[in-house]
Amino acid sequence: MAPTPFIIVAIDGGAASGKSSSSLALSARFDLLHVDTGSFYRALTAEMLRRGVSPGDLPALQAALSGLKLSTRLNGRSAEMEIDGRVAGDEIRSREVNDAVSHFAAIPELRAALLAYQRGLAGVARAKGFRGLVMEGRDIGSAIFPSADFRFFLHAEAGERERRRAGQGQQDQIRERDRIDSSRKASPLTCPPGATSINTTHVTLDEVIEQMAAAIAAKLPPA
Ligand code: DC
Secondary structure (H helix, E strand, C coil), rough: CCCCCEEEHHHHHHCCCCCCHHHHHHHHHHCEEEEEHHHHHHHHHHHHHHHHHCCHHHHHHHHHHCCCCEEEEEEEEEEEEEEEEEEECCCHHCCCHHHHHHHHHHHHHHHHHHHHHHHHHHHHHHHHCEEEEEEEEHHHHHHHHCCCCCCEEECCCCHHHHHHHHHHHCCCHHHHHHHHHHEEEEECCCCHHHHHCCCCCCCHHHHHHHHHHHHHHCCCCCC
């Protein structure tokens, strides 16, 4: 029998478009390492705020970034990024980080600091015995893994996404974050050519997951 292929699933989309729930579900169903790259940008943002580095001060930002050691810890099926041996806590979902993260994420030097780390997680997934990797973010199918086996782009009307965030008890200016994320020069949020675009506004999460899972199951049977 042919060996089971190692697969990479890229899921991109704006805030509250359904990326996290769907990628966690696919991770469990197909035994894939789950990676939430938004948490990496959030953790770096929290670290820079903690150090008093502003997004406008590039020399200070570069100096701070060059001294950071990034490593990985598994939490169940999810990869957590350690900065200097420590995983950031709830502060990455704070109002301050919500407001600042898109400004830091627009800086090419900060994105470059995460590029090799993110790609290296495919090796972590293999080494830990997963059957593949599901990575969610804004530029996974366009910049991090443009040759991923599956590339999905989720989107939904802004009003519906705001309701979802409010339901999670979070204060988040998602329209403003999406505006900055989509209009930045470095790896903007966009549906890359060839990706499967799914509008999640009027469909249930289960329906979204089943649509993605059906495509994946053709290549990798459920675990
Ligand atoms: O997925 P999230 O809302 O937690 O992401 C937080 C921010 O991080 C988002 O507004 C933009 C940035 N981000 C990014 O620029 N590229 C990624 N691959 C993931 C997130």
